[in-house]
Structure formats: C-alpha cells, structure tokens
Amino acid sequence: METMKAIAKRKSSRVFKAQQITETELTTILQAANAAPVGMGQFESVKLTVIQNKALLEKIDEAVAALFAKTGTHPTYGAPTVILVSGAELKGPMSGVPYCNAAVIIENMAVAAADLGLGSCYLMGIIAAISIDMALCAELKVPQGFVPCSAIALGYATEELTEKELTTGKLAMERIN
Incomplete structure (x- = not known):
C-alpha cells in the first residue's frame, strides 16, 4: 500500500474483535516502531512493552476506570x-x-497497522493511571528512571477501515516565505 493511502485509511478504532493479531503483523508493527525518528538516535532511552495478556489488560482498564469515572x-x-x-x-x-519520541513511534505503528488492515487507537488516558500505580508499572516492566508516555491499542477492528479524503485545511497554518 502507498504511504498516503495508509495514512488516509488510519483512524481511531474503539471496538475490536477478540481475535489476537498474528506474530507477523506484530513484527511489522514493531519494525515500524523501530524505524521512528528517536531524538538524537538514543533508542536506548525508549522501552516498548507489548501487552497481550487479557488479565493484565483488564487490570489496566480497572486502574483507569477507578481514576477517571x-x-x-x-x-x-x-x-x-x-x-x-x-x-x-x-x-x-x-x-x-x-x-x-513516543508520539512518532505511536504514529508509525498506527500507519503500519492501517497498512495491514488493522485497527488502532492512540491511548493517552491509561498513562495517568499507570504512572501513579507503581505496582502496575512494575508488572508492566517499566524500567527504573523511565516514565510511561503513551500507548496504542491494536487489533482487528469491527468497523472496516475506509480511505478518507486528505486535506490541508484542518490545522491552522501560517506560511512565512
């Protein structure tokens, strides 16, 4: 798929099928993450935690729901x-x-997911709950001296990804020549 077509198909999916993504799809998404431009090339300053354990995902949901009614x-x-x-x-x-760094990594993964026909959703709300729960941070293997920055939900969306029209008018812009 062309890059712009994948970008046009990317959208926030908020309902997923229970079926797990394949190892090949996960590998492609992780390759996209590793291709992201990380500040000063300091890839050692970033840690990815792939969470596919249903009980742990439910624990994250509970922590967030308790913090944000x-x-x-x-x-x-x-x-x-x-x-x-x-x-x-x-x-x-x-x-x-x-x-x-997290933002560009997440966007690379979201575009790769769209290219694969997978749904994705940028998750910021869970970060506050994870950040204040040291036991949950430990369970998620967040290294000492690191902070949770962002997350992405991935899976087979129940709603088909459709290509949207790309424009230049959504963001305010000032052009200086």
Whole structure:
C-alpha cells in the first residue's frame, strides 16, 4: 500500500474483535516502531512493552476506570494487544523529549497497522493511571528512571477501515516565505 493511502485509511478504532493479531503483523508493527525518528538516535532511552495478556489488560482498564469515572469500563477498548511506550525521564527544557519520541513511534505503528488492515487507537488516558500505580508499572516492566508516555491499542477492528479524503485545511497554518 502507498504511504498516503495508509495514512488516509488510519483512524481511531474503539471496538475490536477478540481475535489476537498474528506474530507477523506484530513484527511489522514493531519494525515500524523501530524505524521512528528517536531524538538524537538514543533508542536506548525508549522501552516498548507489548501487552497481550487479557488479565493484565483488564487490570489496566480497572486502574483507569477507578481514576477517571467518565472513561467507562474498557479504556483499552477491548483490544487484544496494547503496546506501551515508556521513555527515560528527563528534567528541565528537554523533559518533553520522551513524549515526542513516543508520539512518532505511536504514529508509525498506527500507519503500519492501517497498512495491514488493522485497527488502532492512540491511548493517552491509561498513562495517568499507570504512572501513579507503581505496582502496575512494575508488572508492566517499566524500567527504573523511565516514565510511561503513551500507548496504542491494536487489533482487528469491527468497523472496516475506509480511505478518507486528505486535506490541508484542518490545522491552522501560517506560511512565512
């Protein structure tokens, strides 16, 4: 599939089939993650945690639901796979770098998922709940000195991915020549 076609098909899927993604699909998504531009090439400052354990995914859902009453009971949307992106914690003016790294990694995985015909959803709500639960961080193997930054839900969406029209008018833009 062409890159722009995959981008046009990518959308947030919030209902997934129970069927697990294949190892080949997971490998492709992880290759896309590893191809993302990480600040100063410091790939050792990022950790991916692939979560496919149903009980652990339910534990994450419970932690989020307890923290945010409005989230509902399935903040991971029932996805059979969630990939957590954690980054080395930085202080001062560079403190946003781990979150920037996570954003480009997540987007690469989302576009790769669309290319494979898989649904995905960028998950930010779960990060607050994971971040304050040290036992959950330990269970998710977030390394000491790292912070959970973002996550992506992956699976077979119940709704078909359809190509949307790409435009340039959604974001405010100022052009300086």
